[in-house]
Amino acid sequence: MMKVSLLFSLLFMFSCSGENSFKKEKVFLGNQRVPAHTLNLGRQVYLEYCMACHGVEGDGNGPAAKGSIPAPRNFKQGLYKFGLVADGALPTDEDFKRIIQKGLKGTAMLPWDISDQQTYAVTQYIKTFAPQVWEGEGELGKPVELEADPFTIARKESAINKGREVYHMSASCQTCHKGYVSKEVLSQLNEKYNGEALTEFDEDLYQPKLQISEYYFYDSKERMKKFLPPDFTWHNIRSAQTVEEIAYRLAAGVTGTGMPAWKETIADHEIWAVSYYVKHLMDMKGKPSRKSVIYK
Numbered sequence: 001m002m003k004v005s006l007l008f009s010l011l012f013m014f015s016c017s018g019e020n021s022f023k024k025e026k027v028f029l030g031n032q033r034v035p036a037h038t039l040n041l042g043r044q045v046y047l048e049y050c051m052a053c054h055g056v057e058g059d060g061n062g063p064a065a066k067g068s069i070p071a072p073r074n075f076k077q078g079l080y081k082f083g084l085v086a087d088g089a090l091p092t093d094e095d096f097k098r099i100i101q102k103g104l105k106g107t108a109m110l111p112w113d114i115s116d117q118q119t120y121a122v123t124q125y126i127k128t129f130a131p132q133v134w135e136g137e138g139e140l141g142k143p144v145e146l147e148a149d150p151f152t153i154a155r156k157e158s159a160i161n162k163g164r165e166v167y168h169m170s171a172s173c174q175t176c177h178k179g180y181v182s183k184e185v186l187s188q189l190n191e192k193y194n195g196e197a198l199t200e201f202d203e204d205l206y207q208p209k210l211q212i213s214e215y216y217f218y219d220s221k222e223r224m225k226k227f228l229p230p231d232f233t234w235h236n237i238r239s240a241q242t243v244e245e246i247a248y249r250l251a252a253g254v255t256g257t258g259m260p261a262w263k264e265t266i267a268d269h270e271i272w273a274v275s276y277y278v279k280h281l282m283d284m285k286g287k288p289s290r291k292s293v294i295y296k
Contacts, residue, residue: 026128029090029138034124042125045118050126053108058129061218068108071217078130079214079256082239084248086261089141090133096123099239106236144251144261147268149244156276163277166270169193173274176258177229179205180281180293206295211258227257232281233290241282247275 022039047056053068055061058075065072073080082099083091097119103111114122127134151159167173168181169189179186183205187198213225230237240249250271253261262271284290 026124026135028124028127028134029136030140038121039125039128041118042121042123045114045122046125049112049114050122055218058126059218064108065218070107072108074216074218075126075129077215078133081215081254081256082249083141083255084143084252085141086144086252086263088255092140092143093120093123094143096126104238105241106238144248144263146247146251146263146271149247149272150269151272151276159273159276160280162270163273163275163280165189165193166266166274167277170266170270171262171274174205175202176209176211178208178231179295180233182295213258214256229259232278233284233293237278237282243272243275243279246278247272250274 021043022036025033025035026039027033046054051062052064053060053062053072054075055065055072060072060074062072078090080091080095082104083089083095084098085091085095097116099109100112100119100122101114103109112119164181168179168186170193174180181189183198183201186201186205191197208229208231210226210228213227215225237246237249240246251261251263251268253259262274266274281293284293
């Protein structure tokens with residue numbers, strides 16, 4: 001109880017001090033002019049809802065950060081994973097709104113039931129932690145676009161089967177994630193797509209592979225952090241739960257990680273097919289059917 005009381009005392013202290021820190025407007029990329037009163041509202045919202053994890057300085061070093069896995073985002077980097085823009089581009093305000101109001105599954109980033117006005121204000125305040133990327137001349141990334149779902153629920157099984165082939169052949173997702181078909185089936189697929197059967201297989205075919213991440217935490221600026229891509233039958237997919245959400249995540253990629261933007265790399269219908277297949281794998285979690293795609 002004493003720890004909880006101390007935390008709330010700190011929150012109250014920070015929220016009351018410097019209530020009107022901003023005296024002038026700021027201009028962000030895309031010539032977005034944000035008045036001082038909006039930034040001050042954003043600061044109040046941030047200190048009330050976000051500071052405990054992301055820290056007063058936005059560096060991911062809040063009182064609750066040390067118990068959070070994954071670690072809270074260090075906003076001072078100006079690097080954001082889950083925008084629905086081309087890989088590497090800065091997210092739109094709609095991206096921030098989606099993440100703030102819907103949260104990230106399986107993390108301490110909960111869905112926040114705050115108004116659109118509060119969401120917009122705190123989004124602008126978060127940008128002030130990384131003036132090196134948000135202030136000055138330049139344009140925001142454009143939202144990725146996909147053709148309409150060519151399968152729909154009526155052709156779900158066809159989409160899953162096609163997605164299984166794209167996952168293991170055209171996109172070779174198992175080079176980072178893991179394979180979900182037997183070596184015999186993988187060899188047959190390779191013969192179908194590339195004209196020859198496989199005789200040798202990667203030793204880690206059925207294991208996720210460590211990948212380099214560009215994100216660092218408040219106490220380190222080393223860029224060579226590593227992370228483990230998810231096993232879709234077991235781990236939470238943080239920013240996507242539906243087929244449509246998965247499709248747009250595949251199209252946009254995950255900025256700052258080894259997950260590239262697949263838009264323009266494979267066809268839109270292949271992205272949709274893989275999305276159905278990944279959702280099919282996700283739905284196996286906790287079910288006996290999961291054993292059918294687990295190999296050693």
